[in-house]
Amino acid sequence: MYGDLAVKLVQDSKRTLSLDVLPSYQTDLVNAIIREIRDLQRDVKILIDQRGPNYRASQDRRVSCAIFVLQICMRRNKRCLLAYHRLRARRLETLVWSGFEASSIGSEEDSEGATALTERPSVASGWHPDEEEYLRGYGDVLAELKGEWTDIDLTGSMEPPRDLFIDVRVLKDAGEIQTEYGLITLTKNSQFYVRQGDVEQLIQQGYIQKLR
Template sequence: MYGDLAAKLIQDSKRTQSLDVLPVYQADLVNSIIREIRDLQRDVKILLDQQGPNFRASQDRRVSCAIFVLQICMRRNKRCLLAYHKLRARRLETLVWSGFETTSIGTEGDSGVALSDRPSMASGWHPDEEEYFRGYGDVLAELKGEWTDIDLTGSMEPPRDLFIDVRVLKDAGEIQTEYGLITLTKNSQFYVRQGDVERLIQQGYIQKLR
């Protein structure tokens, strides 16, 4: 039945909202919906051609109703496609704002890309999504270049404490702080200014201790 495939796509979108990963792009399902839209357009054209150029909706209620239903199905399919791609685009934007590097792209596998892990490019991403991811990152980098004194990717919530205790989860090399260089080696602990390590916390290198 027309619309069943689009309903499956929306179910996948709802599942995506509750996951911490970006699932594999449903290419086969999307292509099937596009083919269905084209079939619907073809059926509408056939009906209109059969009625002739002077056809008026009031002349044949049966044909008018059939065309109306087909057009409603097309519109619904298109809205479902737009909703699916908008949701995935928002998740890609979240990756960029969370500090994922567009230049460090690896392979995570078909399970998706974890929002809390190091930057990686899932093999299940659509090529257009990869391009959008890089392009959005370039735009954000350009914007940040105009506001070098402000970390636009930082948390929107004001810190409760200026200095915090942290534990290093992964080796991260040296970072420059207000009080000098700090070498971040795995399992080491520091008492540092939160603003100096906030990005590393977001990227999963450092854990804030309570």
């Protein structure tokens, strides 16, 4: 029945909201919905062509109703496709703002020799090539914007901190960082009492966990 495939796509979008990573792109389902839209367009054209160029909706209410239903189905399918892709685009944008490096997609190793996809399980697994291109482009725009505002951390949390200093635990080795009070070596399972602004980005990237 028309619209059933679009319902499945919306359900997949709803499931995406509860996941920590972006799931694989539903290529087969999206293509099937596009084919359905084309079939609907073909059916509308056939109905109109059979009645000639001078056809008016008031001439045959049954045909007019059929055309109206087909057009409504097309519009609904298109809205579902737009909603699906907009949701995925926003998830990609969130990744960039959280510090994910778009250049690491497809690379075997990051700067520390660790597998890039191992650091972030399932990231970029099954993404559409256009999504990877969008992620890189969005990352370039953000990098350009950050370059103009070097004195402000645009990727920092929008929620004002309750405390200037916080207790943190290191979840994975992150090397050395320079803070206002000296050099700190972040080794896995170590704990520190540091200024939140010095480690905010590392918290977003998953290297450090803020302790309650």
